Amino acid sequence: MYHHLYSQPSSSGQQQDIREKQPYEAFLVLDVEATCREGTGFDWPNEIIEWPVCLMRWKDRSGEGNASQLEIVDEFRSFVKPTWRPQLSQYCMNLTGITQAQVDSAPTFPVVLKRFARFLAKHGLIGSENGRPIQRFCWCSDGPFDIRHFVVKQCFISRVPMPPWIRGDILDVRRSVSSWETDNKQETTAVEVPIYSFAVPLDITDSRRAGQLPEISRRQPLNMHLQLQALGLPEFQGRPHSGIDDARNLARIMAELARRGVRLIPNASIRPNRRWYWMGRPGEVREDLLQD
C-alpha cells in the first residue's frame, strides 16, 4: 500500500520498500558550543554558551513503525551566560562566532534548561508536570562528547542535577555514518583519501614495494564535512562551529541516513556522575588544580 510512494527500484528492476522499522518517534539534534581556551584541551571546565536543538519527526511513519522520511519540525536556540569564567577568550569568540554581548545578555544554564523543558513539553515529548518522557525520543550529536562531557560538566558547575529527559538514549551520528560507510564500502569510496609515497617510503630493494605504487588509503576521522561528502550531500551550510548551523547540518545527515534505510538507534552512553580532576564540592572548580 505504500510502495508507490516509498519504494525505489532495486538493481533487479523490482520495487522494494526501503523503510526501516524505526523505534523512535522523535530526535533531538544537539550541538552545543562551550567556552574554551587555546591549548587547554578538553579536560578543562568548559561552560556551555550556546544550546541549539533541532527537533526532528517522521513524515511517513506507519503504524508498524516503518519510516524513511525525517524532517525538522521545530528548533530551540539559546545562548547561555557562563558563570565560572564569564569573560570569553578571543580564541573562543573566533572559533564559535559568539560575542561577549550575546552571552552577557543570555540566561544562565539552569534557566535555559527550564525553558527547554517547556519546549519539550509543548511538543508532547515530556510531561509538563514531572518532566518525565512521554514519547520515545533520542538525542543525536556529532560524536558522544556534547552530552557526555559538556552537559555533565555544566550541570556540575551550575549545581543542577541532570534532568531525566537528557539521561535517555543517545545516537552518535558520526558513528552511525561510519558504520553505514563501512557496510557500503563497495559502493562508496568518497572519504577514502589515497596516500602514496608520502606515507610509505618507496624502497626498490623491497620487492613488496617495488614497481607500482601501493594502493594504500587511510580513513580520515569523519568530521561533519566528510560525513556530508560520504553521503553525497551538498557541502556544509552556514558557519562551522556555530551551534545552530552545526545542528542543522547534523539534521541533514540524519535525514539522509533515514532515507538510505539506516535504523536510527542509540549507540552511545553517558556517565552523569563522572568527575574531572578539577571538580571539588558541587559547583566548585578547583582552580589550584587547573594547569593554566
Add this chain to the structure above:
DNA sequence: TAATAGGGAAGTAGTTCCAA
C-alpha cells in the same frame, strides 16, 4: 583525568618458491 575508533608497528603462522 575518559571512551572510543582507527592506524601503524611488530609478531606469528601458514604458504609458496627455489636451490641443493
Add this chain to the structure above:
DNA sequence: TTGGAACTACTTCCCTATTA
C-alpha cells in the same frame, strides 16, 4: 624431497585524534 628464504594474512598492542 627438503630446508630456508620470501611473502602474505592475520592478530595484538600501542599510540593518536576526537569532542569546545
